[in-house]
Amino acid sequence: MPAPAPPPADDLRDPSWDRALGVLTGATAATALVGADASLAARFLDPAPSPPARLAALAGAALDHRPPPGGDPLDRAWVGAVRTLVRTGAPPERSPDLEHAPADDPRGVSWRALTRTPVPRHAPDRGAFACAHLVDAVWTSYTSAGDLAAMYTGALAGARWGLSAVPLQAQRAMAGTADPHALLAATFALVRGHRPDRWPHATVLADEPRRLPPFAVPHPLDPDVLLGNIDHLRARPETFDAAVSLCRTHPTDAPGLPRADWVRVWLHDDPGRNPNLHFALDEAAAAVAALRAEGKRVLLHCWAGASRTPAVAARYAAAGLGAPVLPSLTLLIRTVGGHLDNPSLARAVARLSGQDLADPAAALFPGGTPPRRADLPDPRITG
Template sequence: MALLRTPTAHQDDRAAGVLLAAACGDALGVPYEFRPRLTRNQTPQMIGGGLGPYAPGEYSDDTQMAVCIAQALVDTQPVAIQDHHVLNEIADNFLTWYTTGATDIGAQTRSVLSKARYDVATPWSASVLLRESRTRWQLGRPSAGTGSLMRTAPVALYDLHDPEETAEAARLVSDLTHADPQAGDACVIWCEGIRHAVLRADFQGVRKGVELLPEQRRAWWHTRLDEAEAQDPHTFPNNGYVVSALQAAWSAITRTPVPANNPAKGVFAADHLRLALEAAVRAGHDTDTVAAIAGALLGARWGASAVPWHWQRSVHGWPDITARDLISLGVRISHQNQPDRQGWPLAERHPRNIDALKPYQVAHPHDDGVILGNLPLADLDPADLEVNAVVSLCRVGSSDFAHIPDRDHLQIWLIDRPGANAHGHYTLDQAARAVHGLRQEGKRVLLHCAAGRSRTPTAAARYSGLLGIDPATAMTDVCKALSPNRPWVNFELERFVFDLAGTAQPPVSERVWNTRTTLNPRSAKE
């Protein structure tokens, strides 16, 4: 294994996005699997149904099996996936899922797992799966379905700095149920695409993945990728076949234009994740699988911060997994289950800022159903915090605000440091829209960050913008309301508020709110 290096904040965001976006693609595709193909004018929604039938936002076997791998990778010591203990943990999780949690299962996967289930002569379940899978392929039975590609994403996160090790692991985990070399090749290509995207924030890793294959198969795969880049996703209708599924997913990603950022018109480059996943669903046939495959790579490129808030709120599935869990699993795998200095993402209680240890809360000046505050509010008795939904703009512990249902506790990936947000306009807008959406449902919402001084007022001001308040008035009124808490407004986040409204930001000397609050000195210099 390569030596673990400390990921950047952007790389953490992208690692967090891999399983989350894959699950969102899966849940988005569930209602349309094997049904008439959606037209370009129809927008897929997480409405549930499908082959399960599934609840709205519930993902299928694609993500269920990925979670089996992910949980094995965080439950074992950080050694190579090829280690028999790790591989056996994955195999055991597959078998447990097969007997207790599978809501749907592909024919090839079922064939292998059903035979292995009854073999008690071998103590290592991974060796039984490998034997059954390889025997099936050697006998000429179909073994190139999508069952291994759809679940491969966690493997890509485990050893981010070693492409050869990742490729070897991807093929071996594929072989547990799908021993056809084409299935293994597809997993190698896609894992390299994901691994590279997490590190570099581009899609070039897919082509680099082809170079990790045996030389005699590289030209064939480059041709398949060329075809995908030249044709729309629906032109690969046999997407129950691993090669066609990869082509459909790659087509959806590469043929969906990346929007040019125009915050004032609500257009963001990060929208590429959503638009490409919608295109993947429109491929038709095995819609959830194609979209899950595409989602893993899109999440690796764009990050958790690019996943729409309402998707994050809805997505869930076996075994009682939510968006928060998917984010945590992705980060933990990429960190080889080692938390950072603050214990994130494993700590039950995230450390409070030393200068913000006391709870602080105040009503939003333009909507008293929104409470503005800080993270120490999680320490209050729920009866003293009269909210039933929370939008967190900072890291929180797994037990912070535990009385709020997971569905109503949204965590928006916003960093209070200029230049640190991969999609700052989009993320700030999503935070405000999350508050707006929850309020439309009649929820009483807490909007908070660590100290309640920078992210909170800017997200609150953007929410005011959604209510029709101009940004200068919004910033003035919000900062006045928060003035006892001494807000220090991050100049970049403040600028995002004005950009989103399509309004020029006034010079520092003309900003009324500066006379009513403590201004971050860095802001004045800018």
């Protein structure tokens, strides 16, 4: 079985990275999705022999292109399916070994759940997302064969749809037993080797001149939500109880923040780089709403706090607070001194509320776009 090329080593915006990162996180998050025993996720990366650890070994072989342990043809077929999914976003056309595996074998169950569960019609204005197939497939396999089959399906479906399709509520629920950042770091180590000088093993954009002054302002419709940048996360932890991060982060950025109160979203600030854009924006806004419902002061931030942050803040205003979406986009971009360098974000937020926004600049700022915040970096620099 030839090993396909791994994801690009440097361009993390390539969707194949999203899919690679979905493998380990999808497997562990599946336990939270179906309410399985949390110890299954805890044992996933534990070197001690166990059924979850065996799944982790197979997933690891798929990501770093080792032969799977042993000579089992079902193992080879399952590993090959993961590799093809990461590379292409689609399963192999056929896999007879997996298709005809015993009814209770989690490898075959996961394949059949992935390929036979219908993919929902993508209609974001109705709250329907194609990538919800991940959750549907996990439940299909769980109903058929239980917890372990759900984990195998989470890995396969994560490889198809990506980390950005794994529900944030499930990621948050599993955070107590499976560190989300450790899963990312393990994936990167498998795909490109351990690189102590590179994210996720090191913090991102930490050196001058790319550090920004800490920035945060209250959400104009909910002052207990701060809208800021990553340097506020790093420098002012006393101002918030929880965070929703829309850029790459490192545990040292907020070492005192409980893992379950730190929601990290895989979201790029580049048009065409987010295959699950509507879902990711909606999930991020829902995470803000959930944390606020728990009485927490929330920092919603990206790297500069000027593009992704106002987009999610506007979706939170519309979905969580009942505000009209287009005025909310205008208000939030002005509030943070932001910009429309990536108009796909505004279009997606509007679409979630059933609005078409062909020309965001003309519709939101008919008198001309507002001035950018003075400290904002070159648009090409993003975390």
